Amino acid sequence: MAGHEQDLSTAENYRRFAAAVAERSPEYGALAEAVADDEEILGLLATLPGDKRQPNLLFAAARYLLGAPPEPATLRGLVRERAGELTAVVLARRTQTNEAGRCATLLPALARLREPLTLLEVGASAGLNLLPDHYSYDYTGHHVIGTDPEAPVLRCRPHGPVPLPDRVPTVVWRAGIDTAPLDVGAEDHANWLECLLWPGEESRRERLRAALRTAARHRPVVHRGDLLEDLGRIAADAPAGATLVVYHSAVLAYVPESVRRDFAAAVRELGAVWLSNEAPGVIGPVETVDAPNDSFVLVRDGSEVLASTDPHGAWMRWYD
Structure with a gap:
């Protein structure tokens, strides 16, 4: 659902996306099907690099220019009348969905680690x-109270023996890495994050806005950098004596397999705990659990499958 598979045609990628999102966002499912059958839109996409043809990016760019989620007719009109503008936005922007709800599926894994924790997120976007x-x-009735009483309450349905904590862990340092960090205080950056949301998901928009206000109060540091070249340098700033956790969600799907392998080796060299929350198959054959097609898999240290998770944090199913 995240990336653009190079061994598939653009039309096939859009049909695959349509099937994956049909239940969650029928509007974007229908739009993706329409794109797959539209030679004019496919022609525009053919002029773009492979990693810029993905539905999430095209639809967000169109929404950015239109001021509303695109429909088949409005997207066709945009391609015919403002192709240059649309291309410019697609080339300049990236899919940087910053879904705070994913913290609800991350928390049980974090709570099992020795405290205090230091957190290093790869692909951190705005740091939410x-x-x-x-x-x-x-x-679902088990409440965990965070340290900021004004922060949003993240809701998640647990399935299986989820090790639900009674409190949030102690975090003494945190930092992110992103090739193009977003500023939580910049209106245009916040607008782009909203453009990446899908039609029919009003609760996500409310959660995003509340999380942005939380981040504006706490200002997590997100460094501009590369997940390979800068990982060690930034991790070196973490205080000694704490458990370093390197983690990411829906990030490695966007980089080549060779980069994924090098990244795994780099994390192991740090001696950090590695939590990967990605689509099945992204980090290797270890992900053999019977998970729904539209789910992520939460894996520790590249080999221990912990849970399948909803991409937006709405539910998780624990396995161990």
């Missing part, structure tokens, strides 16, 4: 997922 200890949580 660097604040798991500030948010509060509701796991």
Whole structure:
């Protein structure tokens, strides 16, 4: 659902996306099907690099220019009348969905680690997922209170033996890495994050806005950098004596397999705990659990499958 598979045609990628999102966002499912059958839109996409053809990016760029989620007719009109503008936005922007709800699926894994924790998130965007200890949580009646009473309450349905904590862990240092960090205080950056949301998901928009206000109060540091070249340099700033956790959600799907392998080796060299929350198959054959097609898999240290998770944090199913 995240990336653009190079071994598939653009039309096939859009049809695959349509099937994956049909239940969650029928509007974007129908739009993706329309794109797959539209030679004019496919022609525009053919002029773009492979990693710039993905539905999430095209639809967000169109929404950015239109001021509303695109429909088949409005997207066709945009391609015919403002192709240059649309291309410019697609080339300049990236899919940087910063879904704070993912912290609800990350928290049980973090709570099992030796405290205090230091957090280093790769692909941190605006840093909203660097604040798991500030948010509060509701796991279908099991409440965990965060350190910021004004932060949103993240709701998640647990399935299986989820090790739900009674409190949030102690975090003594946090930092993020992103090739193009977003500023939580910049209106245009916040607008782009909203453009990445899908039609019919009003609760996500409310959660995003509340998380942005939380981040504006706490200002997590997100460094501009590369996940390979700068990982060690930034990790070196973490205080000694704490458990360093390197984590990411829906990030490695956007980089080549060779980079994924090098990244795994770099994390192991740090001696950090590695939590990967990605689509099945992204980090290797270890992800053999029977998980829904539209889910992520939470894996520790590249080999221990912990849970399948909703991409937006709405539910998680624990396996061990």
